[in-house]
Amino acid sequence: MSINKMKFLVFLLMFISFGLITGCSSGDQTSTGDSNADSGSGGGKGKTTITFWHSMTDTSGDAVEEVIKEFEKQNPDIKVNASYIANQGEGQNEKLLTAIAGGNPPDVAYFDRFEVASWAAQGSLEKLTDLAESSGITQDKYYPFSWKEASYEGDLYAIPTTTDSRLLFYNKDQFEEVGLDPENPPSTIAELEEAAKKLTIKDGNRFKRIGFIPWYGQGWFYGWGWSFGGKFYDSSTQTATANNPKNVEALQWITDFAKEYGVEDIAGFTDSQGSGAMDPFLTGQLSMKIDGNFGVASIEKFKPDLNYGVAPMPTPTGDNFTTWSGGWSVVIPKGAKNKEAAWEFLKFFGGEEGQKIFSKISRDFSVIDSVNEELGYKDDPIFSQFIKILPESHARPVMTQGSLYWNELASAVEGATRGNGTPEEILTKVNEKVNSALKE
Amino acid sequence: MKQEIKNEQINTAVHAPVVAKQRKKLTKSSSIPGWLFASPWIIGLVLFYAFPLFSSIYYSFTTYSILQPGEFVGLENYYKLFNDELFWKSIYNTVYFAVFFVPLSIIIGVALAMMLNMKVKGMAIYRTIFFLPTLVPQVALAVLWMWLLNPGFGLVNSLLDVVGIPGPNWLGSELWSKPSLILMSLWAIGQPVIIYLAGLGDIPNELYEAAEVDGANWFQKTISVTLPLLTPVIFFNLVMGSIGAFQQFTLPYTMTQGQGTPANSLTFYVMYLYDNAFKFFKMGYASAMAWILFVIIMALTAVIFITSKRWVHYQGK
Numbered sequence: 001m002s003i004n005k006m007k008f009l010v011f012l013l014m015f016i017s018f019g020l021i022t023g024c025s026s027g028d029q030t031s032t033g034d035s036n037a038d039s040g041s042g043g044g045k046g047k048t049t050i051t052f053w054h055s056m057t058d059t060s061g062d063a064v065e066e067v068i069k070e071f072e073k074q075n076p077d078i079k080v081n082a083s084y085i086a087n088q089g090e091g092q093n094e095k096l097l098t099a100i101a102g103g104n105p106p107d108v109a110y111f112d113r114f115e116v117a118s119w120a121a122q123g124s125l126e127k128l129t130d131l132a133e134s135s136g137i138t139q140d141k142y143y144p145f146s147w148k149e150a151s152y153e154g155d156l157y158a159i160p161t162t163t164d165s166r167l168l169f170y171n172k173d174q175f176e177e178v179g180l181d182p183e184n185p186p187s188t189i190a191e192l193e194e195a196a197k198k199l200t201i202k203d204g205n206r207f208k209r210i211g212f213i214p215w216y217g218q219g220w221f222y223g224w225g226w227s228f229g230g231k232f233y234d235s236s237t238q239t240a241t242a243n244n245p246k247n248v249e250a251l252q253w254i255t256d257f258a259k260e261y262g263v264e265d266i267a268g269f270t271d272s273q274g275s276g277a278m279d280p281f282l283t284g285q286l287s288m289k290i291d292g293n294f295g296v297a298s299i300e301k302f303k304p305d306l307n308y309g310v311a312p313m314p315t316p317t318g319d320n321f322t323t324w325s326g327g328w329s330v331v332i333p334k335g336a337k338n339k340e341a342a343w344e345f346l347k348f349f350g351g352e353e354g355q356k357i358f359s360k361i362s363r364d365f366s367v368i369d370s371v372n373e374e375l376g377y378k379d380d381p382i383f384s385q386f387i388k389i390l391p392e393s394h395a396r397p398v399m400t401q402g403s404l405y406w407n408e409l410a411s412a413v414e415g416a417t418r419g420n421g422t423p424e425e426i427l428t429k430v431n432e433k434v435n436s437a438l439k440e
Numbered sequence: 441m442k443q444e445i446k447n448e449q450i451n452t453a454v455h456a457p458v459v460a461k462q463r464k465k466l467t468k469s470s471s472i473p474g475w476l477f478a479s480p481w482i483i484g485l486v487l488f489y490a491f492p493l494f495s496s497i498y499y500s501f502t503t504y505s506i507l508q509p510g511e512f513v514g515l516e517n518y519y520k521l522f523n524d525e526l527f528w529k530s531i532y533n534t535v536y537f538a539v540f541f542v543p544l545s546i547i548i549g550v551a552l553a554m555m556l557n558m559k560v561k562g563m564a565i566y567r568t569i570f571f572l573p574t575l576v577p578q579v580a581l582a583v584l585w586m587w588l589l590n591p592g593f594g595l596v597n598s599l600l601d602v603v604g605i606p607g608p609n610w611l612g613s614e615l616w617s618k619p620s621l622i623l624m625s626l627w628a629i630g631q632p633v634i635i636y637l638a639g640l641g642d643i644p645n646e647l648y649e650a651a652e653v654d655g656a657n658w659f660q661k662t663i664s665v666t667l668p669l670l671t672p673v674i675f676f677n678l679v680m681g682s683i684g685a686f687q688q689f690t691l692p693y694t695m696t697q698g699q700g701t702p703a704n705s706l707t708f709y710v711m712y713l714y715d716n717a718f719k720f721f722k723m724g725y726a727s728a729m730a731w732i733l734f735v736i737i738m739a740l741t742a743v744i745f746i747t748s749k750r751w752v753h754y755q756g757k
Contacts, residue, residue, distance in 0.1 A: 092698065094718040101506045122507040122721055205606070206592075267612035267702060272592025334507075404720050411704060418614060418703040429525070437720070440503060 048341040049079045053096065054110035055088040056362075058276075059297050063361035064110075070357055071348045078341045080108075089115075089328070096333065100124045105333035107342040111158060113149040113329045114396040114406070120152035121400040126332040128156045131343050137350070143325075145395040146367040150329050152398070158329035159350035162364040164292040165323045165386045165393050166218045167310040168192075174199055174209075174287045185311040188318035189253060192288075199287040205262065207269045210280075212288040213261075214254045215417070216270060217281075219290040221409045224250040226322050226394050227315045232405075233397030238438065240397075240405060242412075242431040243424065249316075251416050251423035258417035277302040293386040297363040310385045324394040327367065365390075401437045408433060500727035506717070510724055517728035527729070529704055530712040533618065537708065538685035541622050545681055546674060549629050553636030554666070567637070574630030578690040585624045586611065586695060611695065614705045621692060621706065632677045639673030640666070642755070671752040679744055686737050689714070709733060 056064050061084070068080045085095055089112035099105040111119075119125050132138070137159070139147045146160035172182035178198045186192040196211030214224065225232060230246030233239070241247075258266065273280045280286035281295075282303045289295075290313060299306055312321035330349050332342045348354045355366040359375055365386070366372050377383040396402060408430045416423045475482075500517055503510035521527050556567050576584070588595050589610035597607030610620040643666065651661050692706040698715065700707030709729070717726035 092719065097506060097718055118721070122505055124507045264609050264613050268591035268609035271609065271612045272590055401720075407699075407715075407719070410699070414701060414703045420703055 047077055047079045048338050049081050050107035050338050050341045050345060052080050052082045052108040052110070052345070053085045053088060053106040054082060055085055056110065057084065059301070060294075060358075060362040060364060063358045063364075066361055067349055067354050067357050071345060071354070074348070075341075075344055078344060080345060088112075093119075097124075100333045100335060103335050105335050107332065107336040107338045108345055109331050109333055110161075111329050111331045113146065113158060113160060113327050114398075114402045116150055116158045116329065116331070117152045117398045118400045118402050119331075120155070120157040124334045125157045126334055126336065126339065128159065128332070128343075128346070132156050132159075135343075135347055137347065142367045143369065143390065145325060145393065146327060146329075149327075149395050149398055158331045159346045160327060160329045160367040161349055161355070161358065162362070163325050163327035163367050163390075164294060164365060165325050165389050166223055166290055166292050166313065167323065167385060167389070168288060168313050169281060169291050169295065169308055169310055170195075170288045171281070171284065172307045172309055174284070182307075182309065185309060186288075186314050187311070187321075189314050189316050191318075192314040193257070196288065200261070202265075205265050205268070207265065207285075209285050209287065210261070210266070210269055213266055213270065213286070214257055214290075215413050216286070217289045217291045217295070220324075221247075221251065221254075221413050222324050222394070222396060223290060223313055224254060226324060227313045228253075229315075229320065233399060235397070238399070240399075240401075240431050240434040240438065242405075242409070242434065243427040248424045248427055251413065251427060254413060255416045255419075255423055259419075263417045263419075281308075282306065293383060294362075294364055296382055300363070310382055312385075312389060321389065322392045322394060323389050324396065325390065326396065327365075399438065401434055404437055405430075405434050496727040496730060499724050500731050502724045503722075504724040504727070505721040506723045507721070513724075517725045518732075520725070521728055521732070526704065526707065526712060530707050530709045533705065533707060534686055534688065534709040536618055537622065537688055538682060540619075541625055541685050542678065542681045544622065545626060545629055545632060546677060548626060549632045549636055549677065550667075550670065550674065552629070553633050553640055554662070556633065557637060557640045570633060571630035573628045576628065579694045581624065581628060582691055582694040585620075585627075589620055612702055614702050617702060617705045621688075621695075624691060625688075632681070635673055635677060636670065639670050643669045644755075668753045669755060672754055675744070675748050675752045679741055682740055682744070683737055686710075686733065686740075 052068070054064060064082065068082055072078065072080060083106075087094060088096060088110065093111075093115070096105065096109055116125070142160055143163060146163055147156075150156060150158040150160050168185065170185050175182040175185075175195075180195055180198060186195045192212065199209065199211030201208040202210075213219070215221075222232065225244070225247040228246045228250035230244045230250060231241050232244070232247070234241050269285075270280075273285070276298055279298065279302075281289045281291070282299060299308070313323060315321060330346045332339060332346065336342055349358070350367075352368060352371055355368050355371045356374065358364070359366040359371060365377065366375070372378060372387055378387050397405070399405065412426045412430050415421060416426050420426070421429075499510075501514055502512050503517075552570060556563065556570060560566075573581070589597075591597055591607065591609040591612060594607075594610075596610070600607040608616045610616050647665050647669075648661060651665055656664065687710055688708045689710040692700065692708055693711055693714070696706050698711070700711060710733070713726045713729045713733070716722040716729065
């Protein structure tokens with residue numbers, strides 16, 4: 001009996017260790033596969049496969065595909081394995097975060113540029129300073145703000161790829177319909193309010209058409225704060241200044257607007273709207289909106305005969321127009337396995353050639369001025385307006401709590417328009433929260 | 441015959457201590473393969489549950505950010521949490537949801553189960569219909585109800601319009617967003633209903649017959665027979681329902697794209713925890729939140745268990 005039991009135990013142990021061995025060896029196999037690939041890129045035989053995570057669909061999805069195709073043609077020993085990741089950018093990067101923490105990140109990731117600083121501060125991105133130096137990539141090719149956003153404490157962590165700016169879109173036919181001059185869009189806040197009132201058609205508590213909604217589309221608070229002359233960050237003391245009096249003024253105006261039109265009625269209107277072809281500006285249900293140049297692509301695609309114009313975001317005084325620019329970049333996450341091949345791809349995507357392919361199809365602006373010029377953006381009646389304002393444009397503060405600040409400002413607008421405190425109280429709270437997070 | 445049995449009894453009585461000793465030895469040695477068989481599960485439990493669980497206690501005292509180990513800060517995370525307005529708001533939202541959802545789910549669930557327990561032709565079809573929503577994934581459920589509750593062209597408001605009631609902007613209004621969510625959650629109530637149905641099937645028919653002989657009507661039978669004997673199942677669903685309600689996440693998160701809009705009225709506790717952990721690099725803070733939630737749920741479950749002695753009636757007791 002005991003011998004039988006011994007046999008059984010031995011068998012069991014064999015079974016378990018067998019499981020462990022196969023478990024480990026499957027891990028070994030993948031790592032040898034990788035090292036093979038690595039040597040392949042050095043020796044010129046075999047292919048290196050780099051993984052690339054991005055969040056692009058629609059026209060920019062097509063554009064990035066073309067970039068990859070051309071890159072693979074020029075670099076026959078590198079294969080780009082691109083996967084779409086739904087949540088990447090605009091403050092949502094959970095998948096990338098866990099992949100980096102787990103030591104198994106993609107080789108390249110498409111990355112919202114305003115978050116580069118916070119991620120670099122966490123040590124989660126590869127430093128690109130030396131690689132850029134040895135490849136002769138320098139700052140002077142790019143728009144200065146895009147380079148600044150891609151750097152943190154003097155080191156480069158990302159290669160900028162796109163930029164944008166935000167303007168007021170307005171429907172010229174509807175302007176004519178209510179007796180407004182279609183060639184003379186509102187330039188002051190007072191004019192904007194007046195135009196909005198004229199354009200709005202309300203039936204009971206339902207809007208048939210609404211003239212303007214300050215926070216709709218790209219009407220983020222950064223844009224209004226800067227248009228009112230406010231400031232969001234003091235880089236010398238490294239503190240947030242959300243409750244700058246001009247910012248408070250801007251939020252007060254938004255709040256008054258919400259009160260006048262009924263915030264819940266507006267929410268009822270916006271919740272019923274779609275995107276793409278169903279965008280209310282395209283369907284004629286919204287006469288004016290703040291949107292970026294990327295909004296032009298969907299108008300061209302879904303409603304090319306829309307008679308519209310663009311103008312700078314109105315300011316209280318009707319001058320000192322400004323806007324803000326974001327944009328994307330490509331990064332190498334910390335722990336990426338094929339850094340060299342990844343860098344080749346970054347270089348290509350961020351270089352003139354890649355930029356030309358991408359910007360042409362996606363209609364996103366390049367971060368390289370000459371590319372924008374070559375693609376004719378400066379001659380186009382609509383696009384030239386977006387390019388023209390770039391020198392006056394702001395970029396979101398380069399800070400370690402960029403995502404938190406962004407989310408806090410978004411809920412500040414939400415809270416103020418719903419009447420959960422005065423604009424000053426709310427912005428002061430935002431300021432305290434962000435500053436206490438910055439100190440950590 | 442009698443004599444023989446007696447003899448045997450004496451025999452066993454005499455041998456009993458020896459046998460017991462052997463048995464003890466047997467159980468001791470034979471438990472090793474048992475442990476070995478269980479080891480994959482035990483290793484998994486220790487490695488993937490116990491270890492992270494207990495490390496999160498430590499992390500709740502640090503500024504751990506997933507990417508960086510952070511520093512030890514003592515009770516600072518907890519201190520900060522108690523001064524964090526959104527933390528309290530998320531607790532309020534979560535308690536609001538639990539307080540309404542759990543009792544409603546019990547009342548509606550029991551009522552539904554009783555209806556589905558009637559002896560009517562085609563009952564299997566009705567049961568299937570009420571169970572079907574449970575099979576809908578949470579994300580699909582969110583999308584579906586966003587359309588139904590759409591203030592502009594949603595089915596719910598169109599129906600209300602027909603009756604002459606102007607429907608509210610369900611998910612876009614601070615007042616109605618949480619009730620909407622409760623409604624959506626109640627729609628997928630099939631799982632507890634199945635358990636209630638099993639509980640109803642367990643009640644012996646004799647009791648109903650006896651009640652009928654005593655002249656009890658339907659209502660009296662329900663109050664005095666059905667409900668008391670259903671209490672063990674209600675107890676189970678109450679505990680599981682409360683725990684589930686405090687962990688509400690998927691539905692509001694997908695519906696609001698993680699924003700908890702409007703005005704944070706749908707920011708639930710676990711959503712805020714998730715944001716801190718995976719968006720703001722504050723895993724230490726999030727760990728502290730997780731432990732506070734654990735204490736709350738633990739206390740609540742304890743209270744339910746203690747009071748259960750008074751209102752839960754097990755059959756055969």
